[in-house]
Structures are given as C-alpha cells and as structure tokens.
Amino acid sequence: MGLPIDCGIRPACQNDSCEFYLKSEGSRVVKKGFSRAGHQVFQCRHCGRHFCETINTPMYGRRITREDVILIGKLLNERNGIRAIERITGHHRDTVMRVAKDLARHAEFLSSVLGDGLSSEAEHEVDEMWTFVQKKKSISR
Numbered sequence: 001m002g003l004p005i006d007c008g009i010r011p012a013c014q015n016d017s018c019e020f021y022l023k024s025e026g027s028r029v030v031k032k033g034f035s036r037a038g039h040q041v042f043q044c045r046h047c048g049r050h051f052c053e054t055i056n057t058p059m060y061g062r063r064i065t066r067e068d069v070i071l072i073g074k075l076l077n078e079r080n081g082i083r084a085i086e087r088i089t090g091h092h093r094d095t096v097m098r099v100a101k102d103l104a105r106h107a108e109f110l111s112s113v114l115g116d117g118l119s120s121e122a123e124h125e126v127d128e129m130w131t132f133v134q135k136k137k138s139i140s141r
Helices: 066-077 082-089 093-117 120-139
Strands: 029-034 040-044 050-052
Touching: 066 082, 066 093, 082 093
Parallel strands: none
Antiparallel strands: 029 040, 040 050
16 A cells, blocks of 8 residues: 555655655654555644645555556556556546546656656656657546
C-alpha cells in the first residue's frame, strides 16, 4: 500500500503550511492508528495534522487495487489507448483517465520536489509519461 514505517524511510509531514513539510529530518511524525480502509494514519507533532500513508501518491482515495494502478501506468507507458486499457483491466474508461491524470500529476509533483536529484534517464521517462498523458487529456472530451 504505502510506505512501511520500518523500511528505514521516515514519513514526513504532508501539511504544506508546516515548517517540516516533506522533511523527515527533525520532524516528529508518529503512527496514529489505521483508517477505515486499513491504511496507516500518521500525525505530525509540530502542526497536529493527521494524514494517511497514501497521501501524495497515485493510490490516495482509490478504490481499485495497487496492482491495477501499476498495471494502468505500465499500459499507458506502452502507449496503449484508454479504451484498450479499459478492456484489459476491466475498469471503466473514466476510472482509467482519472488514474492517468493522477499519475501525471504525481510525476509532475515528484519532478518539482526532487528537482535536480533525478538522473537524466529518469527525468526523461517522467517527462515522456507526463507529455503522453497531457496529450491524451487534450484529445479526450
């Protein structure tokens, strides 16, 4: 689902008005139970905001499985059409388009946060994905 707390990567505050926004160093983010969907909930001790482990990911608010989101992303990357992906996955084309838009938004967010930290190959791949989804978005009605 999201990031397991014991993987060595500490969760960071997701509140953009907090001084520790997306900074794991010095932040005091603690586990605070689970959501109704079964996702880990965290709380920032600096600003007091609660957030789910899937926030700022393409999985946030999704009712489809993580594997299906990954499959849709892979199929988009292989230049399959929206209706072809609909037939392959069994999900409605509006769902496929929402996932595609969220993947594109997430790719743009990652490139803005990571900035120059991406290698040129990874940056090129993210840029291609973003261009492809934007192209699909402008064609669809």
